[in-house]
Amino acid sequence: MADDSKYAYAVARVRVLENRLLNKGQIDRMAEAPGAREALQVLGETDYGSAVGELEDVHHFEDLLAAELGRVYGEVRRFYPEPRLIEALAAKYDVHNLKVLLKAEGMGKEAGEDLLYPEVGNIPLAKLQVMFATEDFRDLPCHLREAVEEVRAGWGENPDPQLIDIVLDGALYRHIFTLIAPIPFLEEFFTHQANLINIKTFIRVQILKQDEDFLHRVLLKGGDIPGHLFHELLPEPLEALCDRLALSPYAQVVEEGLQEWQEKGRLTRLEKLADDFLLEFVRSHRHQPFGPQPLLGYLLAVENELKLIRIIMVGKLNHLPIEEIRERLRDVYV
């Protein structure tokens, strides 16, 4: 039998942690609360209770979410037998920090503390800051180091923030795929994720009428939808994408997402469906008794939950009608 029994402890522990996620009823009650303060009160009745109690101002709810994210990642790092899974999932926070620091450096300013994730990424923020201070990036994983050096080598008079995003996002997925190569389930998951990001990118590129050169630069290399398919579709109308992807697992995501774009001129439904697709993919594997699936599911569920809280809180603070908040809400995992 395979050595997947090393996951026995972690899977069982994750099963208990899953019980503490917010359920659909709690999310709905938050969404239905008349205002931001009341929504936060609903949150205060859950496991977030003590964190909500410490919050002084409703507008600072982001602190609460960042602290929760850091707490969850810190906790699973302590007991999980397969660090690569957590590293792959947390790499996006490293890249986020790198982007913020690069942009700050490019503009010759201090990076705003509130824009950085101090405790979630794989590389401690303090270490990143030292790297920038000493201009020594040797300790970064190779793909990220190359990306940072590429961006910094291109520093001209006018640093282009978009270039930073493009180069680092490309490096992020190369980094993730080198990390997770030995774990087939993770490879499948991140391939889906890269595909969905490429589809969203392609739709945006086409809407903004950018050229082929730009498309080539922004497409991620990790997905298994071939890049030439997007290039062929670029001169055609958006509907052609639906037809070409009709037999892929993403048919529904693309079709419904584009329908909303045509009716209302926004892509929120596409974003929501793409997130739901990934969550559903992981959810369909969550009952594996041994393996990386339950933890990946749990971490995605936590990120999803924080996103839901953020959508509700931002909506409440901006006095959006309940219906409009509901439209943006994703599924819950449990």
Next chain:
Amino acid sequence: MFESMTGIVLALLGAALAVGLAGIGSAIGVGLVGQSASGVVSEDPDKFGQTLLLQALPGTQGIYGLLTGFLIMQRTGVVGGNLLELTMEQGWAVFMAAMPVAIVGLLSAIAQGRAAAAGVGLIAKRPEELGKAIIFAVMVETYAVLALLASILLLFGITF
């Protein structure tokens, strides 16, 4: 080595394998459930009793192996003190009789451990479903019991 291999040595080898292999299986199975149970109890200490029940289940194969081993020792006179002179044929017969419980005990205990560890995950979510989690794991027990039955019938069928 083979010159010294007499019937009684073969019979004792059978007993050793019955106790040893079934015991190894149980140890792996119980260990696996133990890992799962620690995962649950570290977050939710109240579940100790329930998870302990599930952990005990893969332990039975080891007992079946020991039972078979004792039976061989008793039938061949190791326990009583007057060792029987067994022919090679009798020795092989006893050895073969020990095989069902040794082999099935080893593998079924591991399989049962996995089922019980999954059951630990089940009661982490739904503590009220402990009975069902136990039933799923106990289904595996059937085949260990059948193997024990076969081993015992075979042993009593051999005339010394």
